[in-house]
Ligand SMILES: Nc1ncnc2c1ncn2[C@@H]1O[C@H](COP(=O)(O)OP(=O)(O)OP(=O)(O)O)[C@@H](O)[C@H]1O
């Protein structure tokens with residue numbers, strides 16, 4: 177069974193002259209243990225797709241099915257719980273809380289979500305894999321873009337979600353870190369059976385992907 181499925185999803189922003197058909201009849205599914213890339217030019221609808229898949233916004237029509245349940249029928253409370261427990265986000269911007277140290281970003285997750293987060297050992301291992309162990313006492317504005325990005329990746333993984341949605345997670349990383357992050361995503365998909373959806377322009381991630389989709393003018397087609 178697909179962990180996440182979109183059926184005939186459309187998204188229309190605005191009205192009249194401002195009307196934009198951001199998503200046109202999207203059909204998509206991802207299984208556990210799969211790493212899926214969504215590629216395409218600016219304005220194609222990639223972020224719209226990802227935020228709808230993650231229930232941050234609702235489609236204009238169509239269904240989003242997570243673990244076999246149509247989430248468009250969920251109450252706000254149920255949607256919040258789903259986001260908290262099943263879905264991890266790495267968004268394009270504003271990832272970290274500016275007045276918390278790296279260490280406290282994880283403490284915040286513990287406060288919001290009390291169970292099911294990674295153990296201390298697993299978190300230490302994750303920080304090591306991402307090369308950010310020495311940064312735990314720093315604030316976000318003391319970190320480079322690439323370091324902030326890796327902390328945001330660690331924070332999303334810390335909550336141990338079944339589905340991980342990432343919007344341009346390697347945008348400010350150099351080649352070595354892109355390879356590390358690509359390997360880590362692939363490993364998490366395979367070893368921890370996560371479904372990982374990554375929106376990216378970065379061809380360096382292609383070799384880690386099980387499937388690749390291309391978005392163009394709101395339409396999605398499968399390339400791999
Ligand atoms: N909140 C919004 N209100 C109105 N139009 C929007 C909104 N968000 C996105 N759009 C429009 O929908 C289309 C798709 O935008 P989206 O952000 O999904 O593209 P994208 O593929 O993520 O682009 P990028 O690579 O630049 O991040 C664009 O034409 C955009 O202008």
Ligand SMILES: [Mg+2]
Pocket residue numbers: 222223224268343
């Ligand atoms: Mg975008």
